[in-house]
Amino acid sequence: MSLVIGRFTPQGKTPSAQDFSTPLKPIRSTSCAASMAQILRMIVLAALFVAGLLYLFHAGYAHAKGPPPDAGFAKFLQELWPDAKTQGVSRETFDDAFAGVTPDPSVIAITRKQAEFARPIWQYLGGAVTETRVHKGQEISAQWKSTLDKVEQRYGVDQNVVLGVWGMETNFGGAADTHYVIRSLASLAYVRYRGDFFRYELLIALKILQSGQLTKEEMRGSWAGAMGQPQFMPSTFIQYAVDFDGSGSKDIWSNVPDSLASMANYLKAHGWIAGEPWGFEVTLPQGFDASAFDESRYVPVGEFATKGVTQIDGAPLPAHGNYALMFPASSHGPAYLITRNFKVIKSYNNSLSYTLAVAILADRIAGKPGVQGAWPVHQPQLNEAQCFQMQRQLVRLGYNVGNVDGRVGDLMREAIRDFQRKRGLVADGYPTVALLDAMQKAR
Known part of the structure; x- marks a missing residue:
């Protein structure tokens, strides 16, 4: 100037x-x-x-x-290559899969967000089993009736439960997969989110590319690498995806018959018992002693019938079958008798809220009513800090709760039930403020 x-x-x-x-x-x-x-x-x-x-x-x-290269990511890929080679992945496939790939900051950011304490189950169900979703499920059921009948005949899985899973996973195929699976899995594996889980899934995804079952352009999924209408991880795709229509490919993205059969195949492989329901809501008689029952103990249904338990509409219980008593939100809320098929649904997503949502959605699609009992909405809920405290108290008392992460999982619920049984309480496995106080005083 x-x-x-x-x-x-x-x-x-x-x-x-x-x-x-x-x-x-x-x-x-x-x-x-x-x-x-x-x-x-x-x-x-x-x-x-x-x-x-x-x-x-x-x-x-x-x-x-452009952005400076991520030396750490380059080293990660360098260390990944020998394992990929051992799995039969060629150098050409490997280089093509990672061409231009960098860590996805949006995916990594999701893993670093503070985990939100789980909503009460009644709130979760309210957002998951909506009238809109139920009506859409019923329309889908009518549209694909012939295929659903064939899938149920082959795999023995209740077609309405398959629809329930489909509705919960991708809203009956309406949710689009927007992420390149290799990039998502590599990003998560790079930051070691959940240990070696995503590294393992990344190697499986590379094997899928090597086999020619999918191209890199077709390998689209969620931020966590779950793919297609059933939201299968790569290892699940390898084991359970089905070419139901005989087209020569296992298309779980745009092929409805393949998607429905793949979900049914998964449930069957995880122990679905053909002809049995997942369970149903029940009415417990006044003064019912629930201390001898809980959701992990399956007993002949007659043991409940002789104590006056009925279905929620007053109908008698089935004549046969083994059932367990479940309180999703403490003994002050709705009660259910569940079969082992309920646990099979839970294998799809290890969350009680998710599992009950699939089950209730399946019932609603079939024309049955939803939850009839009253939820304990006025019962104080543990916040995240209190949930951490309860986990630490249970560990102090000698229980295995899994990860101390502020979330209520199966191990924590089982520990709570044992604590309740030893003190003569109803073993509903539900964490409450009063129970936390009792644990803090326990020696």
């Missing part, structure tokens, strides 16, 4: 005669301070302009160069 007293001429432009046409006024002693202030102001403005140009130049240069 060229400086002319009282004016600025851009750098590289030759001053014109007009720039000097106005005569400069002589500086008089009486206005010396004012003139000097004006000069200093011009100098400051000039300096700021130059600084701005330098910033823009630097920013443009940095943008042209």
